[in-house]
Amino acid sequence: MLKTFLIGIKDVRLAFRDRAALILMLAAPFVLTVGLGLVTGRFSSKTSSGISDIPVIIVNLDHDQLGNALADVFNSADLADLLEPTIGSDPEAARKSIDEDKAAAVVIIPEGFTKSIIPQQSDFANGNVVTADPVKIEVYANPSRSMGAGIVKAIVDEFLSRVEEGRVSETTSIEQLTFSGRITPQQALAAGFAASLDNQTISPASTLAVKINSSTANGDAVKFDALAYIAPAMALMFLMYTVSYGGRSILAERAQGTLPRLLVSPTSTAQILGGKVFGIFLTGAAQMLILIGASSLFFQLKWGDPLGVIVLVLAAVIGATGWGMVITALARTPSQVASVGTAIMLIFGIMGGSFINLEQMPSFVQTFSKITPNAWALDGFTTLGLGGTLTDLSAPILALLSMGSILFLVSVALFGKKNLVQK
């Protein structure tokens, strides 16, 4: 175990002393992040998310004050660039559209939604100013368009959060006035009904703040930053370079004689291979964490829940390391690993959404993207950027860990058929 650790540490040290590798591991993703940030206007005064025309279907069965207000939010001029809303009338047809990947999400506002929130005159007449539990709005999300669906959900959450705030404050105020004897129950009846009508009338303009905002668990609004997509996208793409670089070092050690020398020391083959894999993992994790630290420091980029970020980074590196090992096991020379690794880096970068948001890709690409660590990890980073936490990352983390484990076993099987020593 100790030797495995020592071999891994030695490989990290070697990787970070290789200037050419440093350029591709750290400088290139950083520069590309800056470049794409400039293209999307992230660094100009007029900020843009770089995300647009998210197709969303609104099914308003409420046809009352709040339902109409929410529908108006989705159709507001301020969200016109971001969203591409269509109005539906049949919930089942709308859900089917999602299943057929025709939209990012459906927002179904159920019948009686407004009535479940705004007290009716009869409630005040009975002296019951606290309404029943609200009827729930359904957001039917498209799993293959997680970012778009996440944004739609964030808008709905923000709307409901404001509605809830208004409802609680208004009810509390009237109760306090009644108990203090400052108003009579009859006056409370009239005031409550008037206030509820006034408070719950939410205009689209008043919700513009939500834009691409979402709510975190503690209720703080966070803004989704374009760089929160670009920076991990670039980091993940160049993570694939790092893992192929690490894999290449196994064959390079064989060519330069240090691997045979290790094999004639009292160190087992498992310890040596384990150390090499550990070295790839450590180098990849260090690369990701340095890039995350640098983008946080220089661009004030908020990556989201720190625990979620760390766990996701480790899972992403495990998934990518699996690919690095398979590439190495299939190649015969270090230069083969370098060329195949670079090709895979670019293919996975494109297919995994590093350059173009996956939601704008054809469905077969979206399906294919599931074999890339880029797509899963990017999905996770997007969730975190939209205010998600570690608990929201179970799917990408599980997928990445499974990917890493399966590919590691495949590489072990492939290595088993090869002679580690012979060039």
Next chain:
Amino acid sequence: MSAILQVQNLVKNYGDFKAVKGVSFDIEEGEIFSLLGPNGAGKTTTISMLSTLYAPTSGDATIGGHSITKDPMGVRGIIGVVPQDLALYEDLTARENLIFWGQMYNLSGKSLTTRVDEVLEQIGLTDKAKDRVKTYSGGMKRRVNIGVGLLHKPRLLFMDEPTVGIDPQSRRAILDTVKDLNNQGMTLLYTTHYMEEAEELSHRVGIIDHGEMIAIGTQKELTQQVGEAETLILHVGENDDSESLAKTLKDIQGVQQATAVDHEVSVVCAEAEDVLAAVVTKANDRGIKIRSIDIREPNLEAVFLHLTGRALRD
């Protein structure tokens, strides 16, 4: 003395190619044993099997009582290996290399740092210990390469052609190091295709050719195999046909062997004086100008020539 290494009928095949064909020999504790043979003779393959890098096709060897096939880990703990090609991390310093390799040989803590300092002193690189290996000259790299093999004070050190491709000064330093190590009690298996190195260093020599051990013994025992034969070395012109001259010289009475390598013709004979005139006459008859003639006492080169009909450098 007892044998630290006992090799029994070691065979290594790569498909149809037989790289080592049933080699057997012993090495006594405290001696320097040289495996002498031309390139491709099977020296490196033999060392690779003995150091447990390659599994033998058949046969076995024991080192300090550990079988290379049944207990490779036991073998690895008591041997040191200095490979023919440099096997170092060039982006690490000499000290970092030695520390890493020491850790791989189970050294740690104070004993590791002390041993690294001792080895740096031994290879004369204490002052350059913090420089990266890639900034070193070829000779300095060779010294670090040797230093790695010494860290854990192995009972038996394998050195595979450690002087190939280096300058005469570094070569001298390495040969002196080998002798020093042996004087300190270390047993060495040294492979080379330089006859002079084998003659200078070895207590015993094994001559290997085409994967077979063709002779083993002290230098004296081996040269006795060619009797009292002497070797005439004829240096001819660059444009002269040395090979045809060698064929012609074989016809002279008293000549046992005649071979040509580059612009030298080696003639093995019982008495150089008896054939010298005839050799010069034959050369003149063929219009070949002899630039100089050396007469050598029996040596390992002559033994190899005698046994194989070829020069070591063929």
